[in-house]
Amino acid sequence: MATAKYEQHIDREKVRKTVEQVFGYLGGAAVSAMIYLGDRLGLYKALDGAGPVTSAELARKTGLHERWVREWLYGQAAARLVDYIGDGRFVLSPEAALVLANEASPAFAAGGFCALPQQMAVLERLPESFKTGLGLPYDAFGPEGARGVERMAAPWTRAHLVPRVLPQLEGVVAKLEAGAKVADVGCGSGAALIEVAKAYPRSVCHGYDISQYALARAEQNKAVAGVHNVTFHDARTESLPADGSFDLIMTFDCLHDMAHPKTTIEAIRRALKPDGTWLIADINCAPTFEENLATNPFTHMWYGFSVLCCMSSALSEPGGAGLGTLGFTEPVARQMAADAGFTRFRRLEVNNPVNAYYEVRP
Numbered sequence: 001m002a003t004a005k006y007e008q009h010i011d012r013e014k015v016r017k018t019v020e021q022v023f024g025y026l027g028g029a030a031v032s033a034m035i036y037l038g039d040r041l042g043l044y045k046a047l048d049g050a051g052p053v054t055s056a057e058l059a060r061k062t063g064l065h066e067r068w069v070r071e072w073l074y075g076q077a078a079a080r081l082v083d084y085i086g087d088g089r090f091v092l093s094p095e096a097a098l099v100l101a102n103e104a105s106p107a108f109a110a111g112g113f114c115a116l117p118q119q120m121a122v123l124e125r126l127p128e129s130f131k132t133g134l135g136l137p138y139d140a141f142g143p144e145g146a147r148g149v150e151r152m153a154a155p156w157t158r159a160h161l162v163p164r165v166l167p168q169l170e171g172v173v174a175k176l177e178a179g180a181k182v183a184d185v186g187c188g189s190g191a192a193l194i195e196v197a198k199a200y201p202r203s204v205c206h207g208y209d210i211s212q213y214a215l216a217r218a219e220q221n222k223a224v225a226g227v228h229n230v231t232f233h234d235a236r237t238e239s240l241p242a243d244g245s246f247d248l249i250m251t252f253d254c255l256h257d258m259a260h261p262k263t264t265i266e267a268i269r270r271a272l273k274p275d276g277t278w279l280i281a282d283i284n285c286a287p288t289f290e291e292n293l294a295t296n297p298f299t300h301m302w303y304g305f306s307v308l309c310c311m312s313s314a315l316s317e318p319g320g321a322g323l324g325t326l327g328f329t330e331p332v333a334r335q336m337a338a339d340a341g342f343t344r345f346r347r348l349e350v351n352n353p354v355n356a357y358y359e360v361r362p
């Protein structure tokens with residue numbers, strides 16, 4: 001009886017649209033898996049600059065089985081990532097190549113997909129987190145997790161941090177040129193810090209992170225870059241010195257992931273010189289859920305990654321703040337900075353698709 005009554009209020013069109021939506025999201029998951037394979041198997045790189053190719057030609061070039069490559073190409077064309085020009089031929093446009101094939105392009109986005117299997121594998125553990133409240137740290141994703149974070153963020157950072165972001169900070173470039181003391185807290189695999197170390201060889205750079213996999217990658221990246229003015233520290237055992245000695249401290253995309261961001265911000269305040277600078281990059285989002293719903297087309301994706309990763313990390317220790325991906329908004333950042341004793345806060349003009357940048361000073 002109750003069901004029949006409920007049935008009368010069912011909007012059939014809305015049911016149809018919801019089914020369409022749900023399968024759209026499943027489609028996104030399936031296409032994401034295919035982007036992972038395209039990146040891992042070198043298919044995008046093989047397509048880049050190759051002109052129109054058949055599945056047989058692409059299979060020959062990559063040493064893969066034609067039937068599998070053909071199915072992948074059909075899916076890529078249907079997803080509008082690769083262009084189908086007829087006659088069994090497929091082309092990766094130069095624009096798509098910048099996003100999917102060319103790792104040196106600041107728009108490169110396929111790299112982060114390398115950690116997709118590990119990011120999805122935590123689904124087996126998250127039901128427990130919903131019950132206990134305790135999340136998982138970044139190391140739950142294994143070494144690939146650290147590689148995925150690096151490959152997602154580093155292309156933009158390598159292209160823009162030194163030439164476009166640092167010059168916006170008051171007086172910082174002159175200090176870096178002369179020889180400054182720099183820290184990157186939550187440095188991940190060190191891509192940003194190594195760029196600073198390379199650009200300013202007179203400066204001394206310190207990276208801090210709690211992820212053993214990120215720190216191991218950071219050491220490898222340091223060796224490849226051949227820089228000697230960078231030291232990486234395990235923040236679980238070695239914290240920022242509270243000695244007012246740093247000219248510049250950077251936190252990129254990590255405060256919303258931290259279990260105790262207040263403690264870290266207070267430590268940054270104590271570690272900075274009186275005329276030092278704290279540079280923050282964090283997710284560019286609106287102050288409220290309602291505004292994000294209305295204005296940000298990626299809100300659903302951010303909340304998904306928050307549960308899978310960011311909020312989970314921020315709740316991975318007892319009493320964790322649990323800010324989550326969209327939790328370190330500009331008003332939150334301003335308030336937390338002021339609470340820790342910072343007096344100046346300025347949003348920078350940086351055209352980054354994901355992050356907002358702030359200059360914060362004592």
Ligand SMILES: C[S@@+](CC[C@H](N)C(=O)[O-])C[C@H]1O[C@@H](n2cnc3c(N)ncnc32)[C@H](O)[C@@H]1O
Nearest residue numbers: 138153186187188209210211235252253254258
């Ligand atoms: C999304 S990653 C960003 C890494 C890097 N800054 C970047 O932009 O590529 C967040 C990082 O914060 C680190 N993290 C989380 N809590 C931390 C803490 N309390 N102290 C230092 N690092 C922390 C994680 O291990 C992870 O490497």
